[in-house]
Amino acid sequence: MASVELKNVAKSFGRVEAVRDVSLTVEDRELVVFVGPSGCGKSTLLRMIAGLEEITSGELMIGGKPMNAVAAADRGIAMVFQSYALYPHMTVAENMGFALKMLGTEKAEIDRKVAEAAGVLQIEELLGRKPRELSGGQRQRVAIGRAIVRQPDVFLFDEPLSNLDAGLRAQMRVEIARLHERLRTTMIYVTHDQVEAMTLADRIVILNRGRIEQQGSPLELYEKPANRFVAGFLGQPKMNFIPTIAGRSQAGTTLAIAVSGRTVLKLGEGVPVTDGSEIELGVRPDTISIAGPLADLAVPGRIVVVEHLGGSSLLYVQVDGLDQLLTVEQRGKADFAKGQEINLLFDTGQSHLFDGGGSRIGSG
Amino acid sequence: MQRGLNPFLTFLFATLIVLFTGGPVILSLIGSVVPDRILLDSSKALFSEGLNFETYRYVFTGQLPDSYLAETANRAMISDAARQVPQSLLNSGIIAFSSMVLNLLIGAPAAYVFARYVFPGKKLTFMFLILSPLVPAVALVTPVYIMLQTLGLVGTQAGIILVHTAKALPFTVLILSVFFRKMPAEIFEAAVLDHCSRFQTFWRIALPLALPSIGATGLFAFMLSYSEYMFSMVLSGDAATRPVSVVMAALARNTDVSWSLLNTAIFIAIVPTLVLVVFVWRFVVEGLLSGAVKG
Structure with a gap:
């Protein structure tokens, strides 16, 4: 010993x-x-x-x-x-x-x-x-x-x-x-x-x-x-990384996809980001939910590949303005097909923010 | 790609190889049991008088073949050198065996060190060792003779053993070091963790695993020594210490020699190596095969 x-x-x-x-x-x-x-x-x-x-x-x-x-x-x-x-x-x-x-x-x-x-x-x-x-x-x-x-x-x-x-x-x-x-x-x-x-x-x-x-x-x-x-x-499937730009206004702090400018996340109080700074948003596949098209901050995307694992399914989703496909894990027998249009919703509490050097700033 | 070879081609090449390697052996065997008068007479069938072992009798006992007892027979055809064959076989056996043992005793540890350790001058010494067989033996005869003369070893078996050991050693070291290098490093690291000293790692792990290669290189050293002629001739002394290659040469140099007797001597000289190859080779092949099955 x-x-x-x-x-x-x-x-x-x-x-x-x-x-x-x-x-x-x-x-x-x-x-x-x-x-x-x-x-x-x-x-x-x-x-x-x-x-x-x-x-x-x-x-x-x-x-x-x-x-x-x-x-x-x-x-x-x-x-x-x-x-x-x-x-x-x-x-x-x-x-x-x-x-x-x-x-x-x-x-x-x-x-x-x-x-x-x-x-x-x-x-x-x-x-x-x-x-x-x-x-x-x-x-x-x-x-x-x-x-x-x-x-x-x-x-x-x-x-x-x-x-x-x-x-x-x-x-x-x-x-x-x-x-x-x-x-x-x-x-x-x-x-x-x-x-x-x-x-x-x-x-x-x-x-x-x-x-x-x-x-x-x-x-x-x-x-x-x-x-x-x-x-x-760590984590299987791997975390999704999305390059975003922070925006501060009186309504609060938001993150928008860098290329398309679409707002994807509203940050809580006290997250130390400055207006216009580049933030990398990290989202685990199992924390992404699928919402109706009218939901606030929903991100539209198209399913490119579906992998059925039995207990769960992995969706690889093409989102406007992102080079890489987003991986989404859905529990249960989800009924999804290739080519289907869906809307994704990120969970503020389970998202990770990384600064330009890759260090974690906090969660959303 | 087609796997395996065309069976016909395989058979053809196998036949050619047997013809060139086994053929002379068979010929000398046949020639040794057929008397000269039939061998040289094309009108008579080879085995028309059955098998004749008189030349064997002469080699081992000195009793002349009956046909040479006749007044008219050319007594010179029965060369006295043939009588030295049994003793020379023993001499060659001693020389080749000693040279083999020395080769393994010196070569195996040397190969292990070359394969597993880093030391100053490693590349240079290894290069020297590997390139040394490129020097023609003829060029070395005089210097080696002078060296051994100073040491008082000319005319002794010890001198020949030393020279044969030196001749085979580069091959032994090269072959064995390749084999030692192929062994996975983790096995030796495990041995280090298991409280093995350097020597124990060599003795208990590397050596047992290398046995098939050691058998093969040992056999190689033995045969190299057994068939070596030039140094044996220059360095050997009287009939009592002469190796078989020298005796065979003396026998063949007699232009009048009885064919039957010459063939007898040749066949007797081959037998020990044949026996050795059959026994050692089986062991070597078995060892190599068992080592090859891994996964």
Whole structure:
């Protein structure tokens, strides 16, 4: 059991800065997910914690002890790799017990611990097999089992599910969540999949270009994204972004689509926007409602594509003055057809406003 | 694109390959069991007198074939060099085996280091190693001879073993380093996390995974040494230490030599390699196949 602390940690490969000035504390027993687009430095950060990558500057503490100079094997961590990294020439049991064997643990003790971990993961019947005789999901279980056997203070997962198909991924996601519940160990999990991040994490750390964009609980990040990047990254389907111009008058503040000039939203009191400033309006697809043509501030549009998902439908709507189609999510069995004209209504309370630099100003 | 090859073309090429590789072996086998008087007499069918093992008897026991006991027979056709074949096989076996073991002992760790570590001068040394076989062996005979003479190794098997090891080493290192480089880095990182030292990572992870390649390169080193002639000839001493390639050359140099005897010696010289290839090759292929099945 241990916390992980990063203080102003940075990593450069030659001239390329992969991680810049990251400060972060992962509390004891917390499951923190590093998420971000590929190349954002999330895996590098994890590998620095593991000791597989040297830390260029800054300090790393695990369980309150400085770890910069400690060898990877002695940091009290166990890592699950994306490719599983099982030893092909060893059986499952040998794979799982290898670290203990290298430490000189007695055979009986190794067998006991391997059996115990195999029990947790329900892979007892696989112990005598070689990795090549296992399916992807089974290999991943063995890789996790190998980590469990070491009884680490911190588990590190490096995109462990990205080689699995969608169904298996969902199943393993639940299993990892249950495993965390059961082991109550600090876990750091790296993924590029925002669904994995949202469902697994106690806390999400969003990385972009080697920096932390924002960290917080999944809902916190979903509801109050600090900037346009976070807003666009989390949420499926993605948030719609609409370039608008703010207008202040005695009647209040309004936002109008930049190109067409059509007013789309009336802002509440106290939203700090100046007259004529460019504001990017962020609207999640499920907060857009469909109104009658006479409704105040309704935005007319034409449906270009309809995707029926069963429980809900996704409408891709062409709106005058916008380059990109707006995504609208409708719950229930909605009856919409391609080419249909509809009127959209944005919800003031659930809209996000971003300034020119992409920072969030507030909600409407 | 059509998958697979036209079966007729496959068969044709397979036949051609067998003709050129297996053909000489078969010919020497036939020639060794048919006496000279039939071999050289076109009017007689090949096996009209059945199989004749007299030349084999001579090679191993020294008892002359019956036809050469006659007064009129040309005794010079039965070359004494043929009597050295069994001993030379043993010598070649010792030399080739030692050279193979040395190759793997030195080559495998070297290949591993070239494949997985960065060190000053890595590119230069690797280049040097890879380019060294391009120097014609003839150009090296004199300097190598002088070197080994200073070391007092001329005329000993140790000298030949050293030279053969050096000749095969570039290939061993090149082939094995390619194989080590292909291994996924994550496996080695997992080993590091599992408390493996550098040597243990090599010994417990890399080496077992590379066994098929090691088998293949070992076999290669063995055969390179077994068939090497020039250095063996220059460096070998008396009949007791002479390798088989030198003895075979001496035998063939006798223009009067009995064809049957020559073929017998050739076939005996081939047998050890044949046996080795059959056993080691099966292991190598099995290993390569099992390594190829992944997903």
